Amino acid sequence: MKADAAVQRRLLDLAEVDAELSRVNHRRRTLPELAEITGAEQTVQAKRDALVAVETSLGDLDREVRRQETEIDQVRAREDRDRKLLADGNVGAKQLADLEHELATLQRRQSVLEDDLLELMERREAVDADTNHARVELDKAQSALTDAQGRRDSALADLDSTEAKRVGERELMVKQFPADLLALYERVRGQRGIGAGLLRGRRCGACRIEIDRTTMSKIQSAAADDVVTCDECGAILVRTSESGL
Template sequence: MKADANVQRRLLDLAEVDAELSRVNHRRRTLPELAEIGTAEQTVQAKRDALVAVETSLGDLDREVRRQELEIEQVRAREDRDRKLMADGSVGAKQLADLEHELATLQRRQGVLEDDLLELMERREAVDADTSHARVELDKAQAALSDAQGRRDSALADLDSTEGKRAAERELMVKGFPDPLLGLYERVRAQRGIGAGLLHGRRCGACRIEIDRTTMSTIKAAAADDVVTCDECGAILVRTSESGL
């Protein structure tokens, strides 16, 4: 295949644009924010689960407190009823003794219930503090996630902008190459990632492998418009004054 030497040299500009487009795609796939977001999402889920757990415990304690308070109210109501019966003087001696015994029992029961309620309230206070702490921790985790997402979106926007500019440049550049040369370049780039490289000394600019002396002799003997390729990677070897031929 033949192509004007100046046209071949322009392949280096195309290869540089393609290299930047490849870097953009690689950068998009490997943004550090992506891993950070994954970790932050796990943290948010863990903090959310922790909050649900303490909120569930708090709800259970609230129900237990209400049950205990209701039972205390019932004991007090029973005690008030007994005291009224004793106060109106309409009960006999035996019933009065029974009421006094029941009042003593109710007072002991009320004391036990109030002690239990106090313990429940202390436990509830501690769990309520845990709940507030869990909410703060969840808010922090969500803020960290939002921050990472914002930085990711900003980085992606920059990459999209760069990609758009380079893709537009490439679209104009490829129009300046003959179809056979461009076809060879594209095939090699699809297979190897780089379609052309500068021949510098005895080294291929695409794969960086040193070319043996026999092949170099063949390249030196080739006409300026001959399209030569690297035996190792298949990339088009662009010859310039830097090639040392």
């Protein structure tokens, strides 16, 4: 295959654009924010689970407090009724003794219930503090996630802008090359990632491998418009004044 030496040299410009596009794609896949977001999402989920757990405990305690208060109200109501019966004075001796015994029992029961309620309220206060702390921790985790997502989106926007610019440049560049030369370049690039490289000294600019003396002798004897390729990677070897031929 033959192509004007100047046209071949322009392959280096195309290769540089393609290299930057490859870097953009690699950068897009390996943004540090991606791993950070994954970790932040896991943290948010853990904090959310912790909040749900303490909120559930708080709800259970609230129900227990209401049940205890209801029972205390019932005991007090029963005590009020018994005291009214005693105050009426229309009860017999046996009923009087029963009422007095029941009042004493109700007072003991109320005391126990009130002690239990006090303990429940103390536990609820502690769990309420844990709940508030869990909400703060969840807010912090969500803020960290939002921040990482914002930085990711900003980085992706920059990469998209660079990619769009380079794709536009590439579309103009490829029109400068003969179809057969471009086809060879694209085929090698598709297989090896780099379609052309500068021959500098005895080293291929695409794969960085040093070319043996026999092959170098053949390259030196090739015409300027001959398209030569690297035996190792298949990339088109672009010859310039830097090639030392």
